Amino acid sequence: MYQDAEGKCWWKGNLHTHTTRSDGLKSPKEAEALYRMNGYDFLAITDHWKFLETRQENGFLLLSGCEYDVGKAARAETGIYHIVSIGAAQEPSLKRREGLTANEVLNAIGEAGGFAVLAHPAWSLNRPDEIEKLRGVGAAEVYNTFSGLPWNGRRADSSGILDTLAAAGSLLPFVAADDTHLYAGEECRSFIWVEAPELTAGAILASLREGRFYASQGPKLAVSVSDGKVQVDCSPVSAVIFYSNLVWSAGRVIQGDSLTNVTYSLKSGENFIRVEAIDALGRIAWSSPVAVGR
Ligand SMILES: [Zn+2]
Ligand SMILES: [Zn+2]
Incomplete structure (x- = not known):
């Protein structure tokens, strides 16, 4: 946490993390300890199709999380969307099935009280005209560490797609996240600072919805x-x-x-x-x- 010139508090967090509950290599407890040790105030553990509830212990906030994906592994007519649910009060009512659409996922996250983040649009080969049709996206990952070298080519940076979208009048707020899987150097790299009066799930969620945050890898x-x-x-x-x-x-x-x-x-x-x-x-x-x- 840091305080700005006006005395407002800014909290550091990573909104996209995998653990042994899906295809990550550390347990939730190990992941939490690692981020905490590196100066983070909050973390969302967002395993694929495995919801984990909000918990707060000893000054560290674990926001509820889950990552949902729709579409096939190859870029098809329907597109590929990975959508991260953050801070939902209960598990979004979703079953993995063929034909599930991104808007159905977004709707379920919204109904469960979650904040939806469009993950790694560059990695997913999302097109601006397709992103424009999504309803209920709270933010998009401008940078996803794990989509970069050496793990995944060079599709970490989604700013080109999001700029094209913004130029057409759709302004999505930016987050940056690690999408931690291997804990092999991608962890604790890309994050957000959130301005909130206190470190609680309610306060952080409210600030996310109001756009009081920015993405960073270090600079304030x-x-x-x-x-x-x-x-x-x-x-x-x-x-x-x-x-x-x-x-x-x-x-x-x-x-x-x-x-x-x-x-x-x-x-x-x-x-x-x-x-x-x-x-x-x-x-x-x-x-x-x-x-x-x-
Ligand atoms: Zn993903
Ligand atoms: Zn992921």
């Missing part, structure tokens, strides 16, 4: 937009990048030593803006896209 980030300017305050980084629906924008990339304070002037025609801050070790923090110029 605060972004505000007013009077045609985007103001970024961050922990020391070596680059800040502003992404929008414009394919070209002057002043989009700012590089330097230990940047902590950067401003960007919005350009005519921009309909959304988002920020990446990258530190000297190459670790990224991502803001969610925000609508501008309307």
Whole structure:
């Protein structure tokens, strides 16, 4: 946890973790101990089709979780969707069957009080026009550690797909997550910071629904937009990048030593803006896209 300049508390968590309850190599207890030791405040254990309930012990919050998938292993007409349920009050009422749709999964997660995250859209080869038809997605993974090298090629980064979606007017909030399976270097890498008055399932869930979080691998980030300017305050980084629906924008990339304070002037025609801050070790923090110029 850290406190920002206004005294608000930001809690660190990973929303996508597998254990021996499905195809992960550590037990839930071992996974919890590992994340806790690495400074995390909360964790969701999201084994494939195995729901685990919310529990809070000794200052660490385990949010209920489960990962559901629909579609075949090869990219088919129906698409492939992996959807993670976070913090549902009870197990979503779902049975694995052929023909199950992503919207049925999202609906069941919503009815059970869960927050739904679209997992690794780049890995799943999701298309923006298909994501647009989904109802009840709370956030999408802009980065999924396990979809990257050396475990899974180079499909960790979904920002291109999510930018195309945002340019068309559908702004999904961004999370980053490890999707831990092997505990072979993918653990404790990509996470979210959530702003909440206290570390309880209720408070974290409320903040997730209100978009009071950002994705990171290390840098801390605060972004505000007013009077045609985007103001970024961050922990020391070596680059800040502003992404929008414009394919070209002057002043989009700012590089330097230990940047902590950067401003960007919005350009005519921009309909959304988002920020990446990258530190000297190459670790990224991502803001969610925000609508501008309307
Ligand atoms: Zn998955
Ligand atoms: Zn997974």
